[in-house]
Amino acid sequence: MTSDNTIRLLLIHDVPAEAQRLVSMLHNAGRPNRAQHVASEAALVKLLQEHPWDLLIAAEQSKKLEAVNAIRTINKLQKDVPTLLLTERDGAQPVVEGLKIGARDVVTVDEDQHLLLVIQRELTALEERRQARLHDRRYHATLKRTKELLDSSKDAIAYISDGLIVYANESFAERFGYQERDDIEYQPLIDMLTEGEQPDARDFLRQCAISNNEVEAQEWQFTAKSAGGSPLPIKAEVLSTIYDEERCLQVRIAASSGNTEELEAQLSEVKNRDTATGLYNRQRFVQLLDNAIQSTTGSQRTGGLMYIEIDRFEESVQQVVGVAGTDELHMKFAQLLQSSARRGDILARYGEESYCLLIPETTPDSAEARSRELLQKIADTIFEAGGKTLHITACIGISLMSETSGNADKVLEQASKAHDSAVANSDGKGNGFALYEPDSQQQGDADTYHRARVVQALEAGNLKLLYQPILSLQGSGEKIYEVLVRLVDGKEQLAPIAFLEALGDAGLSTKMDRWIILSAIKAAAAQRAKGDDVSVLLHLTAASLKDTSLPAWLGVAFKAAKVPPKAVTFQMRAEDIGSNLHAARDFAHLVQEMGCRVAVCHFGTGLSPFKALEHVKVDIAKIDASFVREVQDEGEDSEGLVKLVGQLKEIDTRVIVPHIEQASMLPTLWQSGTDYIQGYYVQPPGDEMDFDFSLD
Numbered sequence: 001m002t003s004d005n006t007i008r009l010l011l012i013h014d015v016p017a018e019a020q021r022l023v024s025m026l027h028n029a030g031r032p033n034r035a036q037h038v039a040s041e042a043a044l045v046k047l048l049q050e051h052p053w054d055l056l057i058a059a060e061q062s063k064k065l066e067a068v069n070a071i072r073t074i075n076k077l078q079k080d081v082p083t084l085l086l087t088e089r090d091g092a093q094p095v096v097e098g099l100k101i102g103a104r105d106v107v108t109v110d111e112d113q114h115l116l117l118v119i120q121r122e123l124t125a126l127e128e129r130r131q132a133r134l135h136d137r138r139y140h141a142t143l144k145r146t147k148e149l150l151d152s153s154k155d156a157i158a159y160i161s162d163g164l165i166v167y168a169n170e171s172f173a174e175r176f177g178y179q180e181r182d183d184i185e186y187q188p189l190i191d192m193l194t195e196g197e198q199p200d201a202r203d204f205l206r207q208c209a210i211s212n213n214e215v216e217a218q219e220w221q222f223t224a225k226s227a228g229g230s231p232l233p234i235k236a237e238v239l240s241t242i243y244d245e246e247r248c249l250q251v252r253i254a255a256s257s258g259n260t261e262e263l264e265a266q267l268s269e270v271k272n273r274d275t276a277t278g279l280y281n282r283q284r285f286v287q288l289l290d291n292a293i294q295s296t297t298g299s300q301r302t303g304g305l306m307y308i309e310i311d312r313f314e315e316s317v318q319q320v321v322g323v324a325g326t327d328e329l330h331m332k333f334a335q336l337l338q339s340s341a342r343r344g345d346i347l348a349r350y351g352e353e354s355y356c357l358l359i360p361e362t363t364p365d366s367a368e369a370r371s372r373e374l375l376q377k378i379a380d381t382i383f384e385a386g387g388k389t390l391h392i393t394a395c396i397g398i399s400l401m402s403e404t405s406g407n408a409d410k411v412l413e414q415a416s417k418a419h420d421s422a423v424a425n426s427d428g429k430g431n432g433f434a435l436y437e438p439d440s441q442q443q444g445d446a447d448t449y450h451r452a453r454v455v456q457a458l459e460a461g462n463l464k465l466l467y468q469p470i471l472s473l474q475g476s477g478e479k480i481y482e483v484l485v486r487l488v489d490g491k492e493q494l495a496p497i498a499f500l501e502a503l504g505d506a507g508l509s510t511k512m513d514r515w516i517i518l519s520a521i522k523a524a525a526a527q528r529a530k531g532d533d534v535s536v537l538l539h540l541t542a543a544s545l546k547d548t549s550l551p552a553w554l555g556v557a558f559k560a561a562k563v564p565p566k567a568v569t570f571q572m573r574a575e576d577i578g579s580n581l582h583a584a585r586d587f588a589h590l591v592q593e594m595g596c597r598v599a600v601c602h603f604g605t606g607l608s609p610f611k612a613l614e615h616v617k618v619d620i621a622k623i624d625a626s627f628v629r630e631v632q633d634e635g636e637d638s639e640g641l642v643k644l645v646g647q648l649k650e651i652d653t654r655v656i657v658p659h660i661e662q663a664s665m666l667p668t669l670w671q672s673g674t675d676y677i678q679g680y681y682v683q684p685p686g687d688e689m690d691f692d693f694s695l696d
Contacts, residue, residue, distance in 0.1 A: 325386020
């Protein structure tokens with residue numbers, strides 16, 4: 001679970017003020033939550049049966065509902081809700097007692113940093129368990145479909161465990177002359193071979209079991225005896241696999257007639273090769289990479305993967321020589337790579353402009369040295385393609401692999417990340433390489449790095465605004481765009497506002513806010529000058545709410561940009577309002593007097609979301625995305641969402657429901673009185689204010 005997701009939180013505490021403090025602490029730490037205070041076991045049972053929850057935090061000394069009873073209730077209902085206890089006692093004893101009753105951890109009251117780390121750990125573990133359960137369901141569904149395919153297959157297939165046939169399909173029984181597969185199941189496979197071949201067969205099957213190869217099938221030719229006792233020549237493939245959750249061997253006899261060995265070999269070769277270069281294709285390479293990773297198990301060998309991608313492929317190759325010339329270039333580039341390969345290396349065409357070189361055994365220094373040599377060779381070569389000469393370069397990402405590498409996807413992802421680093425380190429010029437290293441940066445170092453990127457982006461103008469339309473569901477005719485900002489410095493994408501809010505850098509946050517406001521209202525003014533009556537929704541950080549000079553600056557900015565204040569809505573986070581009630585109240589009052597509107601986002605989180613609206617008047621409330629995800633992604637009913645919309649309408653507040661991705665949500669939202677919708681169903685954020693707001 002990422003830090004962006006809203007936590008569904010249960011709180012057990014006899015002191016409501018302390019429960020509210022925990023909610024505010026989480027919000028201030030950038031962890032929005034939908035909290036529910038629980039005061040009785042009956043209430044807990046009802047909540048657990050109605051909704052999924054991510055976490056329960058209970059005060060150890062709570063009397064209304066004791067922690068031990070809450071944990072017992074969760075276990076009785078077989079719900080996966082990790083429980084954390086807060087204790088006022090010192091020492092190890094409360095920890096021991098808490099763990100004994102089933103709590104995940106025990107944290108001392110007011111140790112907020114400790115609590116935040118424990119919460120993140122438990123939420124991550126919870127997400128992993130949820131994913132594991134999802135994969136388990138998919139796995140068993142796949143097993144069921146596989147069993148159906150096996151039963152109907154014309155290939156003769158059997159699974160062998162400890163020498164016994166634990167499964168055979170009808171085709172297998174028929175191949176050996178038996179009427180029913182029940183006649184051979186749980187019989188020794190060896191007994192179906194002629195006596196002279198049984199010793200060699202035992203050795204062969206034993207070696208197949210030891211090698212544990214799940215990718216490369218071993219060919220096995222033997223003479224069996226049919227049900228009537230006559231000799232029966234057989235050619236089979238043997239593969240290590242899992243059947244009925246047990247390790248076993250699959251024996252498959254293809255349903256083919258006549259001598260087709262040569263044709264099958266040719267077809268297999270064609271299937272595994274890239275047509276333009278003759279190298280292995282992506283699918284076959286992934287299999288070979290998995291084999292190489294498995295072969296490192298139990299050994300100290302370290303292999304390496306070089307991910308090679310031609311720099312600026314579209315402009316340096318495709319636009320120069322066209323489609324036919326591109327294939328010719330690939331053929332010659334592949335020949336250059338082959339000339340640099342060593343014994344045991346495996347080369348493949350991985351993508352449109354990328355190649356992979358698998359090195360069975362290497363060291364970091366050796367892999368880097370080979371990359372340096374290969375890049376120099378590419379840079380020194382003049383390629384001829386499409387009747388033209390080309391000078392190209394490439395970048396290489398290197399990933400080492402050992403028994404801890406896991407699988408091919410992981411190694412390829414690491415090599416791809418290293419390639420991206422090589423491109424970034426070369427300032428986009430290419431002709432560089434990088435070795436993947438696991439991220440060992442401390443958070444403080446990462447914060448310093450990202451802050452420097454934001455500062456540099458502001459100075460260099462490496463920022464761009466994106467506009468996402470907010471569509472009126474009731475046909476008001478308004479044309480509202482939410483304004484988002486992104487860094488465009490060529491490195492990994494960063495949303496600077498979200499980063500700065502998490503970092504708590506007030507000075508840089510206010511500077512960023514003013515840059516966004518000024519840029520956005522200028523863009524809106526240009527659009528309005530064309531006759532397009534647009535308005536913008538601008539997010540403000542907590543730092544700007546507390547900036548008493550901002551309202552006066554806004555008055556000047558509106559006049560300079562020639563934008564009416566009514567065309568601007570300022571959006572504040574619910575957690576920021578709750579933590580800065582007086583500042584939010586004063587800011588809202590001042591900008592509303594100018595003619596602007598005020599909105600609150602993440603609405604519905606916390607223990608008492610409507611409490612803040614008694615002090616801060618807002619015109620629009622944007623519902624927290626977790627309410628939408630419950631309906632769209634998790635299949636829950638829309639009762640909670642509809643109820644929240646209704647409560648907002650009762651206090652004359654307009655409602656935006658964000659993250660809409662499915663048309664099926666629209667009838668419910670329209671009937672509930674929802675004013676606006678936003679999300680990828682309407683349109684993703686774009687570079688221009690060009691959405692057609694017509695409902696026709």
